[in-house]
Amino acid sequence: MADRSDVVIIGGGQSGLATAHAARTMGLDAVVLEAAGTPAGSWPHYYDSLTLFSPARRSALPGRPFPGDPDGYPVRDEVVAYLAGYAAALDADIRTGHRVDRVTVTGSGEYEIGTAGGAALRAPMVVAATGAFSSPHRPGLPGLESFTGTVLHSADYRRPGPLAGRRVVIVGGGNSAVQIAIELAAAGSRVTLATRRPLRFLPQRVLGRDTHIWLQRTGLDTAPWARPLLAGGKGTPVMDTGAYRATIATGNPDRRPMFTRLDGDQVEWADGTRERVEVLLLATGYRPGVDYLAGLDGALDTGGRPRHRGGVSPACPGLGFAGLEWQRSFASATLRGVGADARHVLDRLRKGPGPVRAAERARR
Template sequence: MTQHFDLIVIGGGQAGLAAAYAARDAGLSAVVLEASQRTAGSWPHYYDGLTLFSPARRSSLPGLPFPADPDRYPARDEVVAYLSDYAAWLGADIRTGHRVSKVASAGSDEFEVSADGGRSFTAPMVIAATGAFSRPYQPDLPGLESFTGTVLHSSAYRRPEPLAGRRVVVVGGGNSAVQIAIELAEHAHVSLATRHPLRFMPQRLLGRDIHLWFGWSGLDTAGWARPLLTGGRGTPVLDTGAYRKTIASGRPDRRPMFTRLDGDQVLWSDGTRERVDAVLLATGYRPGVDYLAGLGALDAGGRPLHRGGISLTHPGLGFVGLEWQRSFASATLRGVGPDARHVLARLSRRSTRGGRTGLTAG
C-alpha cells in the first residue's frame, strides 16, 4: 500500500531531523525514511577519538540545546546520544530500517519514493537529507589499486592500536586527517601527505571560539565567504596551536603528496622510495544520493544539481546537509537547521500545497 504525505525526508541523521523540525513547525505531514536502525546519521561510524571542531553552544539542532558545557568540544558518542535524544524529543514520524532505493516522478506534482521491502510513499515535496558524509571518497592515486599493503579510508578507521608499530601514510589535509595522523603517531611511524601546505586557522580568537566570531561577523552563513575561508585549497584546519606544534616536531611529519605507490613502496616527490605498511585515506566523502539517479537530478559525477539546496531539475525536490550548500556551516549540526527551513520554504512556494505552510525563507 502506498502512503501519502506532504513531505518525504530521506535520511534520519542531523539533516533529516532538522528537516522534520521545519516540517513540524510548518504544520506539514511528513515522514522521515532512515536506512539504519537509529537516528544518528554517520556519527556512529566515525573514529573513536573524534571531537567536534565547534563548542557545544554552536553544535545544536533547532529547538534543543546540546546538553554540555557550552564552551566544551563534545566527543563522537555525545553527538550520537544527542541525536537519539533529539529524535525522541521531536516526536516525528521516523521510519528506521527504510532504505530508499528509488525516487521517481508520479505525475506532474508528485514524487513516488520506493523503499526496501516494496514499501512506497508519495508526496509533492521530497528532501534528500542523506548528507555529505555517507559515501567515502577514494581518489584515483597512481598505484593505489595495486598497492600490496593495507588501504583504509578514514570511514573505516576506529582507533590507532591495530596499526601500532607500522609505517603509515595518511593522505589528506583537513581537520580529520590531521586529528587522525596525530593520534596515530603516538603508536606508529606516520607521515601526513598533502597536495598543499597545511593551512591552520586559530581555534580561539581573543578568548572566544572562532565559530562564535563567524556567527557574529556573518561569515558562518554567507555564501560569498567560501573563497575567503578556503583560499581555493579546502577548509583550513582549526587549531589551538597544539596541532601545528606537534606536526612541526615531526610526529607525524608532513610531506608533499607522493608521486605514486609501487607494490609495497611509496615514491616520494623527492625521488626517494620507502616501504609502507598502510595508506589511510582521509580524503572526505561525497553525497550518497544514488536513489535520485533515475530521476535525472544528478550530474555525470553523481552530485546533486542544485542551487542553495533547491533542485535545478525538479520543483519540489530539495537537499539539506550538503557541504557549502549555502554557507560554511551547511553540513554542520548548527547549519542544517537554517538550511532546512530555507529549503522547505522555497519548496513550499513551488508546490501545489505551498500556500498552506506559512513558512518564510531563512
C-alpha cells in the same frame, strides 16, 4: 496503495532531523526514512576519538541546546546521544530500517519513494537529507592497484590499536586527517601526512573566544560570499589550539608533498626517494550518497552530485536537499547551520511551481 504525506525526508541524521523540525513548525505532515536502526546518520561510524572543532553552544540543532559544558568540544558518542535524544523529543514519524533505493515521478506529478524492503510512499515534496558524508571518496592514485599494503579510508578507521607501531601514510590534510595522524603517532606508529598543499592552521580561539563565535557574530558563518575567505587560500584549513602544529613540528607525524606513485609496498616521494609503507589511509572526505535520485531527470550532474541552487533542485519541482557542504554557506553541513538551510528549502519548495502548489490547493 502507497502511504502519502506532505513531505518525505530521506535520511534521519542531523540534516533529516533538522528538516523534520522545520516541517513541524510549518504544519507539514512529514515522514523521515532512515536506513539504519537509529536516527544518528553517519556519526556512529566515525572514529572513536573524533572531536568536534566547534563548541557545544555552537553545535546544536534548532530547539534543543547541546547538553554539558557549553564551551566544551563534544566527542562522537556525545553527538550520537544528542541526536537520539533530539529524535525522541521531536515526536516525528521517523521510520528506521527503511533504506530508500529509488525516487520516481508518478503520473500525477507527485514523487513515489521506494525502499529496499518494498515499502512505498508518495509526496509532492522530497528532501534528500542524506548529507554530504554518506559515501567515502576514494580517489584514483598512481599505482594504487599495485599497492600490496593495507588500504583504508578514514571511514574504516576506529582506533589506533590495530595500526600501532606500523608505517602509515595518510592522504589528506583536514581536521580528521590531522587528528588521526597525531593519535597514531602517539600509539607508536610512524606517520606521514601526504598533501598536495601545505597544511593551513586556523586559530581555534581568537581574543579568548572560539573562532566559530566570531564567524557567527560577523555573519561570515552564513554569508554565501564568504566562501573565498573561508575555503580559499593555500592548503586545507585545520582548526588548532596550537597543539596540532606543535606536534607536527616534532616530526612524527610529519607532512610531505603528495607522493608521485605507489609500487608494490613502496611509496615514491616527490624528491625521488622510496620507502616501504605498510598502511595507506585515505582521509579524502566523502561525497553525497544520492544514487536513489538517479532516475529523476536533471536531479544529479554527470558526476552523480546533486544539482541545486541553495538546496533546491532547478530541474525537479518539489525536490530539495539538506546538509550539503557549502549548500548556502560555511555552516551548511554543520549541526548549527543545517536548520536554517532546511527552513529555507522547505519554504522555497512550498512556494515553487508544480505538484506542491497543486497538492496544497487540493487540501483547501
